[in-house]
Amino acid sequence: MSTPPVEFPVTWAPRRTRVVLLPVCAVLVVLFVVLAMLLPANWQLNDRIMMIASGVLFACVGLMLARPRVTADAEGVTVVNFVRSRRLAWAEIVRVNFRQGDPWATLDLADGTSLAAVGIQSGVGKAQAIADARALRDLVEHHTQV
Structure with a gap:
C-alpha cells in the first residue's frame, strides 16, 4: 500500500x-x-x-x-470544536461523512457514535469543504487499510 x-x-x-x-x-x-x-x-x-x-x-x-479545526498526523486525528477537543487514533474512525446540506463533516467512530468535525465546514465554501472532507476520508481509508 x-x-x-x-x-x-x-x-x-x-x-x-x-x-x-x-x-x-x-x-x-x-x-x-x-x-x-x-x-x-x-x-x-x-x-x-x-x-x-x-x-x-x-x-x-x-x-x-474561531477555534474549530481538524488536524491529522501520522498517529491519528485531533478534532477541536467550539468547546471540546478530542484525539482519535486512525483505527477509531470508520468513515468521514459530508452529506448535502450538512453544515460540517462528521466522523463515524468505531464505538458507534459520531463526532462533528466543525473545522471542515461548508461556511468556507462548499467546494473547498468537499475537497477537505475527501482528503480526510482518503487519509482515513489509507490508515485503516494499513
Whole structure:
C-alpha cells in the first residue's frame, strides 16, 4: 500500500472565519475599554469594570467560534470544536461523512457514535469543504487499510 502524498501534520480550519473573528475580538475589547473610560461621571467604577468585562466576554465568544479545526498526523486525528477537543487514533474512525446540506463533516467512530468535525465546514465554501472532507476520508481509508 502506498502512502498518500501528504506531509503531516495536515490542518483543516475555516481560515477566513479566523481572519475576520480575531481582529473583531481585539476591536471589541478596545471598544469596550474606550467606552468604559468615556462613560459619564455619574457611572461608578463597578459599571466601568462590567463594561470592560462585557467586551472581554464577547471577545471570548468570538475566540470560541474561531477555534474549530481538524488536524491529522501520522498517529491519528485531533478534532477541536467550539468547546471540546478530542484525539482519535486512525483505527477509531470508520468513515468521514459530508452529506448535502450538512453544515460540517462528521466522523463515524468505531464505538458507534459520531463526532462533528466543525473545522471542515461548508461556511468556507462548499467546494473547498468537499475537497477537505475527501482528503480526510482518503487519509482515513489509507490508515485503516494499513
